[in-house]
Amino acid sequence: MKKFIILTTAAAMLSSCGIYTKYKPAETVPDSLYGEKVEVADTLNFGNSDWKEVFTDPHLQTLIEQALQNNTDYQSAQLRIEESKATLLASKLAFLPSFALAPQGTISSFDGQKATKSYQLPVTASWELDIFGRMRNSKKQAQALYAQSIDYKQAVRSQLIASVANTYYTLLMLDEQLALSQETETAWKETVDAARALMDAGQYNEAGVSQMEATYYSVQTSVIDLKEQINQTLNSMALLLAETPRDYERGKLADQKMPEDLSVGVPLQMLSNRPDVRSAERSLEAAFYVTNQARSAFYPSIVLSGTAGWTNLAGSIIVNPAKFIANAVGQLTLPLFNRGQNIAQLRIAKAQQEEASLNFQQTLLNAGAEVNDALTAYQSCKSKTELYQKQVKALEKTVMSTSLLMEYGTTNYLEVLTARQSLLNAQLTQVSNRFMEIQSVISLYQALGGGRGE
Secondary structure, rough: OOHHHHHHHHHHOOOOHHHHHOOOOOOOOOOOOOOOOOOOOOOOOOHHHHHHOOOOOHHHHHHHHHHHHHHHHHHHHHHHHHHHHHHHHHHHOOOEEEEEEOOOEEEEEOOOOOHHHHHHEEEEEEEHHHHHOOHHHHHHHHHHHHHHHHHHHHEEEEEEEEHHHHHHHHHHHHHHHHHHHHHHHHHHHHHHHHHHHHHHHHOOOHHHHHHHHHHHHHHHHHHHHHHHHHHHHHHHHHHHHHOOOOOOOOOOOHHHOOOOOOOOOOOHHEEEEEHHHHHHHHHHHHHHHHHHHHHOOOEEEEEEEEEEEEEEEEEEEEEEEEEEEEEEEEEEEEEOOOOHHHHHHHHHHHHHHHHHHHHHHHHHHHHHHHHHHHHHHHHHHHHHHHHHHHHHHHHOOOOOOOOHHHHHOOHHHHHHHHHHHHHHHHHHHHHHHHHHHHHHHHHHHHHOOOOOOO
16 A cells, blocks of 8 residues: 555656746846836936935924824735735645544443443544645745735835825925915905006006906915815825824925935836835736646645544443554545546636736836836926926016006006916916926835835
8 A cells, every 4th residue: 555655646746747846036127117218227226215315304204104103004904914924824834734632422321221431532633745736835825925915015105105295295285386376366456456546546447457356356266276175185194194184284395305316227126126016926926826736636635644542432342441542544535527627727727827927017017117207207397497487587577567567557457467367377387397396206216116114
């Protein structure tokens, strides 16, 4: 019997080498992953910077630390790690024998005779020999899923830091736009009052005054809208911090300083820096070992089991006191009539593995596109900054000139209205451009895998 098992095992192992193959991690990516126009260098990229070095505003740092401590999604990600860790431990313990205590007592009587008592106090043991790699591949799959849970937590962390930063800078942008709109509102009120005084003096017509009042009311409406947006943004921040809505201390947009050394590094760094890319590859690795498990189903399973303990029952003979009894069994189970089902399961596993491979490739391409988009957006905003500054200065001179000319009756209200409206729009656009510049830095930082840590 022993020789038969050994020979069977050896023959099967020679024909089942595919079930012991190991997953080979990706080591290459397209050279032009960031786009052909993006220069790359073999240096540490911007994403390797600590988030406190990127976001230096003390108010923002406080908010990020609070989010990392209280955010429910981040806490859930930690629990997923614990779950995966427990699953991995279970897969490792599957290699060890299992033991169970199964005591049993019986009282029996036949035809009114004196009852007889018997008992058994056995310890049972079972041990599956992993000759064909079923448990090994299961363990490898659990290891991949455990590593994926860690990557998922890192992805949540990176996204959380970026979301808090974006929300914070959105507040600063809205604060600045609100201040500009309120200043314009005050200036328009003064202009309307001046125009009404000129109309009372017979130097201005009612149509012009009415047009100015309409514009004034429009600016007031914008102020209300901005206040509403600020309130909504505060609510969004509260959700990120897992607390009830409140106002938050914050700085000014004009005082914000962002890093200017935005090196992207080589594309290969994506494989180790981006948690979503690593997670996608972990899914591929797990699918690889699921396929190996499907192959293992075609081969026998060998289980050794045994029982040892005491009993006072030995066949039909009652023995008292109890005697020690032991037995051992070797079981080989070879699938015969479920080959079709196993083939179907293998096909499913292969298809899922191919799907995971395509998802990994797409995730990598998406990561490269995000880097390109963020870097292009940053460069574009940088190029516009000086132009917006010149535009605002020119319009400020225009507003001052037309206002003075209207007071002396040498120009009409339309020129003043147009100048003030153009100035406000330019100022608001300038603030938006600064925000978009900061936002592109945040996006690039996240796209390069920034915010990693425990």
